[in-house]
Amino acid sequence: MDHPRDAARGGQRARPGRSAAAGWVSSRPRAERAREVADVLRQQITSGRFPDGVLPDEYSLGQRLHASRNAVREALGLLRNEGLITRRRGVGTTVVLPKYGHGLDRLAGLAEALSGHGAVTNEIRAAEAVTELPAVIAERLGVPAAAGGVRLERLRWLDGLPLSLDSSYLTTDVGTRVLAGDLVGRDVFSLIEETSGHRLGRADVAVHAVTADPDTAALLRIEAGAAVFALERLTHLADGRPVDAESIRIRADRMALRTTLHRGVPPASG
Template structure:
């Protein structure tokens, strides 16, 4: 005869122990061994890439349920990912309106030597506020060294606040040899790229540039000029541009709003070396 209390355990001392809770089946797609924060971060990466690529041309994202279906994720994970993008300032979320892209990100290719106005042609009007334009007779040694000039050689110091459709996009600082810079000063610094002015002044095409990109936070002065919060993410680009004959002609330091610009390039893998 079977035990009347089958399925009911016995605690020490012979006392009956109540049965455990009934096991509930959870759909496999709702379960992940990865921490929830990690899943949210990865979903945010996917959504950020789609926003940058222009996947939502009207600027409005689908609701959480539809995004979850498209991305194979739970609604809670999607909600957390959208929260991360909202904290970045990339999107806004309002009841009755939904999730909208705050501002479009524009692509700036790193595999082509081009000025900002040239890069953003067709995306809006680029204007330049000239903040500094002066020939410096005693520049920092680090500048003359990079320009391969004798110490104490005069250079042009140029700083411009660049706007796209009236909104700040970047703060650009350049140092050029004075013999080139004086010709650049005669050009239209408010409406044209420095690269084009350099080529006109020298009669020589630009050849190549050495570029380093850093991720930094905005200091108070940069934040005020770019109209972003202090500590916001900024791309810091250091670039040394050379003429086609190899002469260094422009040492630049650029601070670009990371919420308005995405840097991209196309990389090619070289044929691997095979030992003979």
């Protein structure tokens, strides 16, 4: 027989007449178990495990995940606080918005990466030549600040909802040609390759989790302080020259950043 203290800490006992799933009763704190369940459900939601957007009831989820209903209920509360799901009596638990995967293992524009998921459109907020670059941008692009460049700011939309706010500085020779292209309907990457006659080669990427400032939140239609991905990207031509320095803010409730990592040969210890 399970010790009452363990049952109290691990969740409620099985109902009379029902057999408890393995792991329902646990000596682990329920909050810890709830966090684990939330992690599993989040992964399943973002990978499209529930294509109709409806999650099973608490009892069924508990059976599947070997967790108590209390732990499942707390886990769903965590996901609701994240804005990932909503819960309504008589309706059940449903996914608020689909999350789209954006691979980090391939250099691709947003429209290219989300091909087949919906229509990506660009609201142009700035598209202008600048006579002097900010010092930190000039350093990233490897040019003097006085060389100037092109500044772009685009609000990216997917199926009628804002997805990301992209701010870019391009070198003058590449950016001037891009300004003449279709910035509303095309990705900047494809415009760079088309207008410059050079292929892109690689990008250096850093991703941070930050909270949205009031201006960004208003543009992305989220609450100020909500979580967003801050992606800093420096894109190079195939010859290694950096031409595009970007700062991107992505709604974390609508995008999952994915990649496939391969383990190489460990360096020899000397």
